[in-house]
Amino acid sequence: MNVLVINCGSSSLKFQLINSETEGVLAKGLCERIGIEGSQLVYQPAGGEKEKSLASMPTHTQAIKLVLDALVNEKTGVIKSLHEIGAVGHRLVHGGEKFANSTIITEEVIAAVESCNELAPLHNPANLIGVRACQELMPEVPMVGVFDTAFHQTMPEKAYLYGIPYEYYDKYKVRRYGFHGTSHSYVSKRVAQLEGKPYEELKTIVCHLGNGSSVCAVKNGKSIDTSMGLTPLEGLLMGTRSGDIDPGAIEYIAKKENLSLEEIMNILNKKSGVLGISGISSDFRDLEDAAFKAKDPAAIRALDAFHYRVAKYIGAYVAAMNGVDVICFTAGVGENGPETREEICSYLGYLGVTIDPEANKVRGKEQVISTPDSRVKVYCLPTNEELAIAKATVELVG
Ligand code: ADP
Numbered sequence: 001m002n003v004l005v006i007n008c009g010s011s012s013l014k015f016q017l018i019n020s021e022t023e024g025v026l027a028k029g030l031c032e033r034i035g036i037e038g039s040q041l042v043y044q045p046a047g048g049e050k051e052k053s054l055a056s057m058p059t060h061t062q063a064i065k066l067v068l069d070a071l072v073n074e075k076t077g078v079i080k081s082l083h084e085i086g087a088v089g090h091r092l093v094h095g096g097e098k099f100a101n102s103t104i105i106t107e108e109v110i111a112a113v114e115s116c117n118e119l120a121p122l123h124n125p126a127n128l129i130g131v132r133a134c135q136e137l138m139p140e141v142p143m144v145g146v147f148d149t150a151f152h153q154t155m156p157e158k159a160y161l162y163g164i165p166y167e168y169y170d171k172y173k174v175r176r177y178g179f180h181g182t183s184h185s186y187v188s189k190r191v192a193q194l195e196g197k198p199y200e201e202l203k204t205i206v207c208h209l210g211n212g213s214s215v216c217a218v219k220n221g222k223s224i225d226t227s228m229g230l231t232p233l234e235g236l237l238m239g240t241r242s243g244d245i246d247p248g249a250i251e252y253i254a255k256k257e258n259l260s261l262e263e264i265m266n267i268l269n270k271k272s273g274v275l276g277i278s279g280i281s282s283d284f285r286d287l288e289d290a291a292f293k294a295k296d297p298a299a300i301r302a303l304d305a306f307h308y309r310v311a312k313y314i315g316a317y318v319a320a321m322n323g324v325d326v327i328c329f330t331a332g333v334g335e336n337g338p339e340t341r342e343e344i345c346s347y348l349g350y351l352g353v354t355i356d357p358e359a360n361k362v363r364g365k366e367q368v369i370s371t372p373d374s375r376v377k378v379y380c381l382p383t384n385e386e387l388a389i390a391k392a393t394v395e396l397v398g
Contacts, residue, residue, distance in 0.1 A: 176228075
């Protein structure tokens with residue numbers, strides 16, 4: 001079955017058309033600046049050139065219409081008619097406590113996702129706009145929602161409760177939810193396959209290191225803890241997000257700088273992390289260039305803090321699982337940053353981790369990067385959230 005996978009944001013939309021039998025991508029691309037001047041469609045058929053075309057996209061419906069037109073286009077299209085799309089899989093960010101699994105999208109599901117909007121005000125409403133637009137253009141095609149939070153719903157209470165009055169959990173469901181669940185689930189399953197071991201018997205730590213980063217402890221096939229929380233702001237230092245910070249610092253800075261809560265949150269989300277510490281960039285390529293080539297102290301400081309925080313979380317999750325069999329690095333930096341992996345693993349000697357420098361040169365490919373005598377196996381393992389969404393969609397649609 002061909003599954004159209006949609007990841008819809010407020011002004012952009014990424015798509016892939018995936019054949020679920022071959023797991024091949026037939027075409028992929030994105031719509032940028034939806035509803036803004038200068039919008040464009042980037043479209044790439046399998047084996048073909050990437051095409052960029054300026055096109056008016058006042059609404060998400062218009063953007064998806066352009067995507068569908070491109071998919072059936074006589075010259076560059078990859079299917080003859082829209083009937084060849086068997087289902088649509090939507091990435092949905094926050095399913096709260098309501099969704100522990102992917103689900104077929106119905107009106108009730110949409111209402112339940114809307115009730116989680118307050119928990120992810122930037123993401124959920126935009127995701128649902130994508131769902132509505134697809135429903136409008138493909139009313140007969142079944143749609144499935146795959147949640148970033150669902151995989152983490154197996155976390156025990158002791159991992160998801162914050163140390164604050166219980167009434168805030170009771171009344172408002174303030175707790176750890178965790179994100180990147182589709183990626184953590186895909187990578188932890190894939191590594192079990194590669195190891196030839198039952199998923200239910202492995203202790204895996206997945207380090208999803210991209211612009212947004214999180215670590216997840218997967219024990220016996222279940223997420224038992226993860227570093228992001230109620231929102232994707234908690235945990236690791238990220239490109240622009242602070243990760244863990246003493247809440248007392250927020251009040252202190254607010255008073256010193258005369259800032260409102262909104263202004264402080266904006267700083268913690270958009271001006272912090274490695275960008276904030278370095279003052280150079282949120283992009284790890286820029287930072288690595290500055291740190292390794294120019295020996296820029298600010299870039300070195302930011303990367304040091306990033307590596308240290310990841311290593312600290314790995315240590316915490318080894319304790320939470322009473323051991324670890326495999327550590328996986330995934331996402332933009334995890335897959336493509338040998339230096340990042342090496343620096344993080346340099347903290348893990350106490351676990352008996354040793355990295356093979358030759359194997360660790362790998363970028364964007366599945367590979368064991370530890371030595372044969374390393375007590376814990378370490379992998380570079382590219383994530384594939386789109387394929388995971390397509391598979392979950394087919395499982396439900398049948
Ligand atoms: P997102 O959270 O936006 O999905 P990605 O997983 O695409 O992020 O990761 C983006 C990050 O990956 C950027 O900081 C980018 O610099 C980094 N990255 C991509 N390629 C490389 C590379 N070859 N070396 C180091 N970092 C890389």
